[in-house]
Structures are given as C-alpha cells and as structure tokens.
Amino acid sequence: MPNHVLLNNIDHKSLRIDTGHGAALGDDVMFTVTFPAEFRSVQAHYPIVFHKDAQGELQPVAMFGFKQGSNLFLDGGRWDATYVPLAIERQPFLIGRDGEQLMVHIDLDHPRVRNDRGEMLFRDQGGTTDYLDRITSVLMTLHDGLGGTPAFMEAMLRHDLIESFTLDVELDDGSLNRLVGFYTINEERLRALDAAALDELHRAGHLEPVYMVVASVSRFRDLIARMNRRHAAGH
Incomplete structure (x- = not known):
C-alpha cells in the first residue's frame, strides 16, 4: 500500500x-499515463492508445508491453529508450x-x-x-499536462474519433497474444472531418496530438520485435 x-x-x-x-524498482508495468503535450516525445518510442481508468474515464497511455507486469523496454537495469515518460520519471x-x-x-x-x-x-x-x-x-x-487531457478526450469523443481495437500478435515461435481493452483513433473518421471540424481541433491545440497518436501506432512493430527477442532468449 x-x-x-x-x-x-x-x-x-x-x-x-x-x-x-528495473522490475524491483516498480518499472515492470505494461503502460503508464501520458498527456497530449507529451505525445510528440512519447510517440518516438511507444504506441499511444487509450484505456479506461478506475472511474471508467478514457485516458491516453504509453504502451510498454502486451500483458500486465511486462515492460519490454526493461533490459535488466536499463531502460532501452532515450525518452522515459514523465509519469515513470516522477x-x-x-x-x-x-x-x-x-x-x-x-x-x-x-x-x-x-x-x-x-x-x-x-x-x-x-x-x-x-x-x-x-x-x-x-x-x-505532469500536473498541468494531465489537466489538459479531459478537454482533449471530450473533443475526440464529440467528433466520434475513438474506437476500440483488438490486436492479435503471432510471435515467431507460433505463440499467440491478444491485446484487448484498449482504444485508438479511427483514422477513417479523422480523414472524413470537414474543414470546420479540423479548424476547431487545430485552434484548440488538439490536431497535432491526434496525429501523434496515429503516428505512434507504427511503434507496435517495435513492441512485437522486442517480444520476439525476449521469447527467443527464453525470458
């Protein structure tokens, strides 16, 4: 406690x-909370998705692994990325x-x-x-950044840009892993937004973070590669 x-x-x-x-220091976590002003730094290394907190409210998180208690960026006593999210650093x-x-x-x-x-x-x-x-x-x-999250999430929901997703990961050894319970940006709906909606998002400072979330999806490839290496090493 x-x-x-x-x-x-x-x-x-x-x-x-x-x-x-290290795991003994509390770093072996699947994800941590992040916020729109941090997305640019986070997306360089980690997928950004959305997860419901204990109150049922959606919040953005940086993903480190595919299961609870697994951080694929931990390599013994080293964090294998040049940026560590502030919610971990604090x-x-x-x-x-x-x-x-x-x-x-x-x-x-x-x-x-x-x-x-x-x-x-x-x-x-x-x-x-x-x-x-x-x-x-x-x-x-962190305090100021998290304070801006509700307005960002409200805009995402108002424009119907949030959708749930399931990610099925088949590793090189044939084992299957399924990621459920997370949400992402619906890119089709994002592309279909009219000029007025895009201008509204831009003026509110939400447009860049949206595209950072979209860009971060490519980092799942890195997570899968890390998991393959860990399995191959017998961890």
Missing part, C-alpha cells in the same frame, strides 16, 4: 532516491494539495526510497538539491 506524506526537509533530510531502472513523488497550494508528496513505501544510496533530496543546510528541483519541475509539467 502506498504511504503518501508531504515532503519536508526535517523528516526526510536523509532520504535518498534510487533513480535506476516516481516516487506526486503532487498533492495543501489548501489551494500544490505541494510535493512522496510515497515512503516505494522501492526507490532508500537511506543508503541514491540521489539526495536536501542539502545539509536544508535547501533542495538539483535533483529535487528537477523532480518538482517534472511534477508540475
């Missing part, structure tokens, strides 16, 4: 954060509210939290380290 507390330089002055990568921190003010919180039970090694959060005099400053910036970018 997460143990979220408000970060402060008294109780947490000796905490360190393991910034490496671990074990999160934004919380203290009244109207946004504050940095930390999950003390997260496997990245240590006392013996890793990045320090506070200097000896109590000030924040460059690492914590960077994380705070990541958290604010």
